[in-house]
Amino acid sequence: MSPASDADVIGRSLVDPQAFGAIFDRHAEAMLRYTARRAGREVAEGLIGELFRIAFERRKSYDSSYPSARPWLYGIAANLLQRHRRAEARRLRATARLAAERPARDKRRATSAADAQLLLPALVEAIEALPQGEREALLLYAWEELPYEAIASALNVPVGTVRSRLNRARARLRELDPSDRRTSSRSSQPGSARRRP
């Protein structure tokens, strides 16, 4: 017997609310890790309960044609994270500091990491400066490894929008790389990413 899909579990939770505990058990770790990557442990700790409470309260409107609830939960998480822009910026900078220390600990990567290390502050600044929708799409893709369709359903936008957001985010980040500047059609002034709409 195959295990019940999230859609089945949520359907059952309409008459047996405690069944929704399985949704927490299946996805809470991914949601905690995601929110912590984005906004740090403290924010994530406070957010995780709220995220599942909101999901529980909205379970009646869950679209049962999606067997997995994960994109739906990512969508709720993304909404909650919008209130934590400053924590998110702090987390990114802290992450960049950790990443910069890593080559010293990890000798195999030392050579290739040298130039990356120089780019780190600019990289996190650029991620931070991305428009909200592009940052969401970028991090769901690069960190959470969600396919385009799942990102689209999480952010409640068409797949084409996800594709164009990722393309724009890629282009903005590419400008940071000196070796790629020649091929970039955009301005290469330092800090230009921040001023873009």
Add this chain to the structure above:
Amino acid sequence: MKPLDRVRTLRRDADLEREEVERILARERARFMTTIEAAARRELGARHVAQRIIPQLPYHDVPAARDFLERVFGFTERHGARVVDTKTGELVHTAVELHGAEVMLGGHGGHGASSPKSGGVISQVLTVYVDDVDAHHARARAEGARVVEGLADKFFGDRTYEVLDLEGHRWRFHQRMRDVPPEELRWSSEDDG
């Protein structure tokens, strides 16, 4: 390095430690289960009754009362509300509803409550809001109900009439006609209303 690969390299440094994840999840799971257990109790209660205060009227003849309230006042018996005496087969309790609002009908003497038919006293008035009080009044009169106060527009913004049911319980049917600001809601014992 491609731009997205650079972003990916940050992922590891952004991650929480396993022990932290386990500690937080254990605590949050316990909290979440408490939350949904409380919600489950609330939902069970809400599924059972939509209305938290329900009047119960005592009648000597519960089935006759139900029939009267259906025929004359336009109530319908609520599904699943019937309680039948297992020895006599008599209907001893039921409930009727109008626009989703419910009234229970019980036996005379049950819970210490008396029907006005033998008690001789009316100790309460039931107020029921309907959408068309003139039509309601016409129907009650046509069915021969005892109207004890005719249709009138009242100072508080409602149009009402009062009527007795088959055992003498007093009902007042209202229709909202206009909103009245609280400061205009003044009444003296000489007023009609």
